[in-house]
Amino acid sequence: WQDRGASVIRQQEVDSSGQTVTRTVKKGVKDFNFGRTLGEGSYSTVLAATDRQTLKEYAIKVLDKRHIIKEKKVKYVNIERDTLNRLTEHPGIVRLYYTFQDERSLYFVLDLASSGELLGVLKKMGSFDMECARFYGAEILDSVAYMHSRGVIHRDLKPENVLLDKDMHVKITDFGTAKILPEPRVGGAGSQEAPGDPTDGAETDRAVSFVGTAEYVSPELLRDKNACKASDLWAFGCIIYQLLAGRPPFKAANEYLTFQKILALDYTFPDAFPEVARDLIERLLVLEPANRLPIEHIRNHRFFDGVQWGKGLWRQKAPRLK
Ligand SMILES: NC(=O)c1nn(CC2CCNCC2)c2c1CCc1cnc(N=C3C=CCC=C3)nc1-2
Numbered sequence: 001w002q003d004r005g006a007s008v009i010r011q012q013e014v015d016s017s018g019q020t021v022t023r024t025v026k027k028g029v030k031d032f033n034f035g036r037t038l039g040e041g042s043y044s045t046v047l048a049a050t051d052r053q054t055l056k057e058y059a060i061k062v063l064d065k066r067h068i069i070k071e072k073k074v075k076y077v078n079i080e081r082d083t084l085n086r087l088t089e090h091p092g093i094v095r096l097y098y099t100f101q102d103e104r105s106l107y108f109v110l111d112l113a114s115s116g117e118l119l120g121v122l123k124k125m126g127s128f129d130m131e132c133a134r135f136y137g138a139e140i141l142d143s144v145a146y147m148h149s150r151g152v153i154h155r156d157l158k159p160e161n162v163l164l165d166k167d168m169h170v171k172i173t174d175f176g177t178a179k180i181l182p183e184p185r186v187g188g189a190g191s192q193e194a195p196g197d198p199t200d201g202a203e204t205d206r207a208v209s210f211v212g213t214a215e216y217v218s219p220e221l222l223r224d225k226n227a228c229k230a231s232d233l234w235a236f237g238c239i240i241y242q243l244l245a246g247r248p249p250f251k252a253a254n255e256y257l258t259f260q261k262i263l264a265l266d267y268t269f270p271d272a273f274p275e276v277a278r279d280l281i282e283r284l285l286v287l288e289p290a291n292r293l294p295i296e297h298i299r300n301h302r303f304f305d306g307v308q309w310g311k312g313l314w315r316q317k318a319p320r321l322k
Contacts, residue, residue, distance in 0.1 A: 001065075001106060003099045027051075028100055029107070032060065041176075043067035048112060058097070061108040065101075076176045077106065083175040084108070086150045091314040092143030094163065094173040113163030113171040121321060122159060127246035130274055131319050136162075137240050138307045139170035139314070144236060145295045147172075148229045151181040155227050156212040157235035159242060168318035177212070179227055214255040215248040219287050222259050230289035233298070237284025240303075244277055245270050249285065263287075276302045 011023050035048035044063040051058065068077055084096035097109045115121075118136065122128065128136070140162060147154060154161075156177050163171040211217055211225075218234035221227050241249045249267035252258045261267065265287055269278050280303040283293040293301070299309060307313065 001101055003101060009098065026100065027098065027109070029102060032058075034060070043071055043073055046110075048114075049109075057112045057114070059094070059110045059112045061110060063106040063108070065104060065106060068106075079178060079180065080176040081108070083152050083178045083180060084110075086152060086180070087147060087175070090143060090146040092139050092170045092172055093146065094171045110173075111165070111171055113173070114166045115164035115168055117160050118162040118164060118170070119159035121164065122243060122246070125321055128243045129322060130244070130277070132321055133240065133243040133277065134304060134307060135319050136170060136243060137236075138304055138309070140172070140239065141236060141295065141298060141304075142309065142313055143170060143172050144232050145299075147178075148232070148295065151183070153179040153181065153227055153229055154232050154235075155179055155221075156216070157232055157239065158213050158216045159239060160213075162239070168321075169314060214258045215251055217259070217262065218289070219263050219265075220289050222263055228289055230292045233284055233292045233295070234289075236298075237281050237292075240277060240284070241267075241269075241281050244273060249281075279303070 009025050009027060011025055013021055013023060015021050031052055032049040033052055035050065037045060037047055038059055039046040044061050046059055046061045049058050049060040050056070063077060068074055081096070081099065084094075087093045088095055094111045094113065097111075099109065100107050125132075140157075144154070144157070152175070154172070154175065156174060157172070161172060161174045163173050165171050211221055212235070216235040216238045218227070218231040221231055238248050238250070250258050250261045252261055265285065267285070269281075280293070280298070280301045283301075284298070286292045298304070299307075308316065
């Protein structure tokens, strides 16, 4: 594996003659104190860790090389690293600082989101009020807009992958199943792909195509195994519904029945569900991807009235969860 992207750190120091020197140092396992396990995957474990020199806290994803090769996941690991290396300039996305490796493992040094999953907080509250649903919906949408602007489709957006940092701001994670869109050919036929344009997310090899988590998977992914940018907007609609209702719109006794409900657009709103939220969700949970509300129209929807988009959104205090 080449440690592509940042893997050496430049440190400024003042030497004995008072000169500022820049040293490049390569971090390794010995530079960290590892703490609690934050998550486990089939070939990776995510641990909290503290840099022994700077005392900064990180999440370090440890990937077992032998396991990756055995489970034929090399492609997913490279997609995750390349995706994270593209998404370094947004507060709402878990940042990859650098990678290093030893003979057994790969290490991704990532932002630590110390307040855990949005799902955990939602379960504790039961459901969010409109102010909290609007704030978290806005931070998730702002992050998805940035991903899409960098040619990345997440494909598995769900409350478990929306983490919260120490100030209760959003940090989206888990890009191992993301799709990096081909660079738009300048002036070429597909250069202005519509959000729902199937060619913009088409899996090159038909056989291999990832399907997200049942409750949030889009109808086009079920029907023709094609994810597009609008697939993330379908999942976004499911998340807004869930923040206010306390449960996802499509949930049945098993995955097959859940898929049937999605394909039939078979869902209802609880009594007293806020009308302005209902209107937005009905424009996102649309079977035809090209007919879903595009991001700029979502930002201007009445549901987000009063939201300060841009840097202001990320600088303000997160609303107290009540
Ligand atoms: N797959 C990953 O890359 C990843 N997985 N986790 C933990 C998962 C636990 C199950 N739900 C999805 C996330 C992380 C990351 C990125 C980097 C990352 C940063 N901070 C946290 N923080 C957590 C704190 C408390 C509980 C869970 C996660 N977690 C992660």
